[in-house]
Amino acid sequence: SVVVVGSVNLDAVTVCERFPQPGETVTGVSVAFGQGGKGANQARSAARAGASTVFAGAVGEDAAAETVLGSLAAAGVDVSLVARVTGSTGFANVTVDATGENHIVVVPGANGSVTVGEATRAAIADADVLLLQLEIPLPAVIDAARAAREAGTVVLLNPSPVQALPDRLVDLLDAVIVNREEEKALAEVVERVPYVVTTLGGDGARAAGSDGTVEAPGFVVEVVDTTGAGDAFAGALAAHWDLPPAERLLRANAAGALTATAAGAAAAPTGAEIDAFLSE
């Protein structure tokens, strides 16, 4: 089973012909609500890939909270450890114009209040794998990693958005999941972590550890929107951590590729969809 301690946002995507000037109001074409936050996206992917998955994070006291919790629960994620804090649920306000250019305002809201309490520590201790990102306060990331290490739970970190990592966190990691930019920016960290999984966009992924390197070449798919492909990959990788390295990398690579074929960040495939894709 997988525990994700991380972020959850409500995304609102507004489409307009052209962006308003400061002080101007324009009539938009459409609006769509979706769920974002790397933590929530990766938790949904792990659950849909077939793992028993707990998401621990925080939402605010607003209507957005019900929407995001409903979306997680619909994917099969256990949300019983999500805290309700004063203030707003994390929110991303995305505006896209006719040329596809975007303006984005992200309000961390409740994600800035995530802490790791007794119940979350117990869930981490019970799990096989802890999956972390960097959209919640670093002390919470470190507390979660420490609880996992003490209990023998595998600690995976997707260091995104990329930032400097303290040694006391790096020392707790069993593996990192990085894209090419993160691998470059965190070269010194990557050298010290026992297992490094690198996503290579359309070129697939690679995993390197003391037992050698495995590669998963990119799948040729009709790409619609790669938003969330990295999150789908990370969730599926965590869900399949018990599989042999080449097999789990293949399944995570399929989850990433399938997510790139659909619009939006919420489209991680189910285990059955991954099976069907791999047997094509």
Ligand code: ADP
């Ligand atoms: P991020 O979006 O986090 O920067 P990548 O771009 O490396 O990460 O993509 C993550 C994963 O999604 C890849 O390892 C691959 O499995 C899949 N993926 C992304 N882009 C494509 C693509 N154009 N074709 C096929 N698979 C893709």
